[in-house]
Amino acid sequence: MLSIGELARASGLSISALRFYDKARVLTPHAVDPRTGYRWYTDRQVDAAVLVAAMRRVGMPVKEMVAVLSGSDAHGLLDRHLGRLEQGLDDARRELTKIHRLLDARADRESTVVLRTADLLAAVGAVRFAADAESEFPVLRGCLFETDHDVLRLVTTDRYRLAVGTAAVLEPPVDPISVVVPCAFLDVAAGLLRRHRTVTVVVGADSITLRCGREQLTTGLVVGAFPDHRGLSPRDPGIEHTFSSATLRALLADAGDRVDLGVLESGEIVVGHPGTEQPVRFHVQVNAGFLLEAVDALPGEQLTFRVGGPITPLAIRPRSVHTSDPASAYSLLMPLQPEALT
Template identity: 45%
Template sequence: MRSIGETARASGLSVSALRFYDREGVLVPALVDPENGYRWYTDRQIRQARLVAGLRRVGMPVAEIAAVLSTDAAAGHQMLERHLHRLEAGLCDARRELSRVHALLDTQEYPMTTVTLSRAALIAALGDVRFAAGLDPELPMLSGVLVEVEADAVIFVATDRYRMAIHREPAAVDGAPKRVIAPLDWVDRLRAHEKEEPITLHLDTETIEASGAGWAIKDKPLAYDYTDWRRAIEARAAGGSPRLAPVDANALRATLTANDTPRVVRHDHELVVLAIGSSGGVNVVGEQEWEAGADEHVAVNREFLLDALNASGDGQLVLELDGPIRPLAIRRPTDDRAYSLLMPVKL
């Protein structure tokens, strides 16, 4: 038997930590002297204390440490893997937040960032994402288009939580990285601008302005923090390789609007159920086929899918299907700058 001091030296846990884990029922001494209250530990508990010390250092919650000690090795390994995934996700969040803080620091030194690109490129980028912007007054941070400036490109993002559209456009950038939410009125006024010329965007925390020769469209960015849109992209990418299905945009649009196309109604919304056929194309199937092949099909809001198709234009598109619970992606086959995601609807 070893005293609490010897156990502390052998395990890497302090005496106060050992007392804490005793109170919490995680590592209870094998013997407590009834006369003086001294705690005594066995050699097996030394090994357990070392395990507790390691888990404590990597930030595992007390309840989970207790669970690891009380389970078998296989289950313990699974718990360690789950905790590691949480740590990795937390590190990704920390990196993104520090990038935002870096940008805020740069904003103090370089208050204005300018981005120059052609009118055609800018209007196309805004057209690719505008349809997905939110309209819910309870979520005002989504009622705009995120404009995120990188070193050599500008990213436009819009989402209402049920769909998301992204366009990354190379551009000439002068200034620090910037992230502002453009009001939809500013976006719509800019899309209506017809003069074909290079357009310069001026961005800071108080202003978003598009200008050319003799004109300017100016507004104030929305004063909210935008959703972490990259997390949705990373979560989808972690799911493995989706199945790719080429489609003709006009043909699929005609199918979706035809009176005899199978539709499913859920919560007052019309859904369509998509499946990849034997020839590799996309089929719209009925509710019975959906129920029979739920693991292979994906159901999406019909109106939202039409919006995404209309934003993508005519011609060939690629649909990426990855089962019933992962977002449906829509891309142009020869243009990797833009794509949209539709959240699936569960059966």
């Protein structure tokens, strides 16, 4: 006699499958211990279990399994099931052919979005500094263009900082856009954009074109997956403090390679090491040059800093917008390894 575990190993069926086929009256045990409920099978039932496992793999219905094991037109049942499988395979081939055609048509279809050139230039200006022109990774030398409802979002990153800019969409695309554009192309296109009021951005399968009236520029898209900027965007409210852009530029002028941000118990954020008797909750240290570039790139006379802790990114945005707003512009700076303050 074989236990259910031994029959499972001999047949290739799992114990749970054998229990199911017992309840379905496909393969019932020779005996069941009334005290323990253990199922016991004979050696002859191994062949039946192997047949059940084979029929299970090809999707044979349970009722037909019973008929095959009973010997009632077994070969005819198997042949008819094979016919159904072949018909299903033909149907699947036809559907997959349709899917291939739809994908090819989708790839060939161009997506277009219309913007004010001034908005696009401002968005490029807000993010250009964070791209790494020397990176070995093409996507880090590029700028992500993605549509989000009535907004075109531009994103750049060199993995140490991230910048987001937005431009209002005048005519949204039929299908969402998410492509990486070489920053060098945007630099060249600036002259074209300054000569016109609106631009039509045309995105094809492997290229992007900027059309302004009768003038246009085209380049190939960057191949590769852009880093997930949404995963980096701060979600915790954190501690916020607003500075004037002019004050920040003055504080950063002689800051050296790094600058310290002290978060006081009062919630105020101080830049550098100004004398204060208030207790400091924690410090955040960032690259001073990167911070100055972010200050210069973001619009507005007042910028809001937001920090969540000493090792979380520093978020910088114009005072009038929020990083949780899909239409907002902001920058993130990764914190540096802390150094002792003197």
